[in-house]
Amino acid sequence: MPNILDARGRSCPEPVIITENAIKSNPNSSLKVLVDSYAAVENITRFVTKKGYNVNIEENNHEFTLNIKK
């Protein structure tokens, strides 16, 4: 079961830091990150892609779930 991180309402760069901390503590697990801005989606996607993860993004009424896995 993937961890779910709630980064909604967090200002830049907190969503990336939250994601980074989760990846650091458990690099091989999959993650779901909840955010509510395009900026956070772009920043996290860029960050995890460079780390070698795949990202799938689901949108529901301006809220986004980023499914992140190796």
Added chain:
Amino acid sequence: MSGKRKMFIYGGIIGLIGAILMKMGNPGNMGICIACFYRDIAGAVGLHRAEVVQYIRPEIIGFIFGAFIIAIFKGDFKSRGGSSPIVRFFLGFFLMIGALVFLGCPLRMILRLANWDLNALVGLGGYVFGIFIGIQFLKKGYTLGRSVEQSKISAYLIPIVAVVLLIFLVIKPAFIFFSTEGPGSMKAPLILSLILGMVAGAILQRSRICTAGGFRDAMLIKDYHFLWGILGIFTLNLIANLILNFDNFNISFANQPVAHTNQLWNFLGMVLAGVCSSLLGGCPIRQTILASEGDTDAGITILGLIVGAAFAHNFGLASSGEGATANGKIAVIVGIVFVLFIAYSIVTSKNKEEIQNKGVVKNA
């Protein structure tokens, strides 16, 4: 097009706009300066009475309109706020004090550098150092908390203020002050400034360029995405100035327009601006764009910037070409101590473990 190239071009257009606006009449090495322009607006509406820096800068109105329109069109416009507004106000306030002791916001620092004002190099060192300090707090769990959805009208207030300012600028009522000499009297034509401001606002909204974000991400997560935007601003401004403003080109510390050579205070002023930008999650440009997208926390930050500018000129905190003032030096030290205390208090008041537990929502 690659992300890097796109960011370089986006930044390059901002740099180009800066050079054009300078050519068309804006003050030296100040095609666009968010701090100076809010300071001029504060003077125009009578919040300070420094007669040489009073003008409703249409570029700021353009930024807000451009970002507002494109945000609505692209679905980025959203009413949100409630994330430590009073802290944001004071961070905005002290960010402006730091910027006005240096004599320019981080964007003007880059534009000054592109004209080889070497004092800006010292400012850049201070700004990066300030961001580095802010990062240490971010790593330790510094947060201003969550923003939440606000009533729709809240999101429209900053764009509405921009409309009112534009009306004042056009009809020039007696209670609005306009400089007849000094930097406030130096201006590009209104329509051109407004249109180029709108273009810049739209680009800044789409690219999310942030001077603080550029250096912060490079240091924090080794992500150079936004740094390419900053490099674009510098490079295109440099090239365009060589073509358009060659007479102003002067590689030196001395005799630079609207600048001084007190290096300690150039450095410390930008340390303060860097720490504040880092703790706010964005530089004055980014705050302006976020406010135009409906972020009321960024709107409060802008009010902090404007009040900071008013204080800076009412109480002799702002520097001049002669150098930093005694009051300005005291204000910078007080500001650095104050914002570090705020950040330290926030970090220590949070139980790190509790934050992590709250951040993880167990899958139902």
